[in-house]
Amino acid sequence: MATDTKRDLIIQAASEIIQEQGLEALTMRALALKLKISRPALYQYVASREHVLSEILLDEMADLSNELDRLLRDLKDPMEQIRVWLHFSLAFMASDRHRFVSDIPQGVIPEDQRGMFRAMHGFYTSSLISPLAEVGVEDPATTANLILGLIGATAKKIELGADFSAQAKALEDFVMAGIEAALSNLAD
Incomplete structure (x- = not known):
């Protein structure tokens, strides 16, 4: 799993996506875009959308x-x-x-x-x-x-x-x- 700081940023960004756009809007692509990182970079910290949820x-x-x-x-x-x-x-x-x-x-x-x-x-x-x-x-x-x-x-x-x-x-x-x-x- 991610370092505490990265993990917290990922959780915060995922929460914002869900609050603003709904649960279905949370995808790894949307999360990577929100965090301004590539999807492969995101996968270094979290295994899947389910793990983020x-x-x-x-x-x-x-x-x-x-x-x-x-x-x-x-x-x-x-x-x-x-x-x-x-x-x-x-x-x-x-x-x-x-x-x-x-x-x-x-x-x-x-x-x-x-x-x-x-x-x-x-x-x-x-x-x-x-x-x-x-x-x-x-x-x-x-x-x-x-x-x-x-x-x-x-x-x-x-x-x-x-x-x-x-x-x-x-x-x-x-x-x-x-x-x-x-x-x-x-x-x-």
Whole structure:
């Protein structure tokens, strides 16, 4: 793979092409033109369009995980960790940056990078699974996946014009009420 500086320039240029012209506009030819280098020179740094798309997805997952880790690190209350996780994840998924990344099908990830992507996604979801387990949710992994689905649906509503604040509050109220109900059922 490319040196860090070259890699960052390639990812930035590819992201710009996708944001400006759409996913289908990203070709190795278009990327080489944007970078003002030859296609053979580009292939010295990246193996394929799929590798470039994969690198964009991996960068996005790394940014998300690192920021969540920073936000959650000093929070001791697991319910507060869940709230922060919800709001940050919703803000992230409703952002313009994530919208263009979400158009990249995960199926384009080359086999040699799939393990890394799964590991990064696992790290991201574990930052929700851990506080769910700590409060006593019976199946925290399944609950985390359900919450992820709710966040995705809520982000889609925001993308279609719904008010972010109202949607974020409704999401938090629903998820927190669900967790509290599940915990009270366990106590009975």
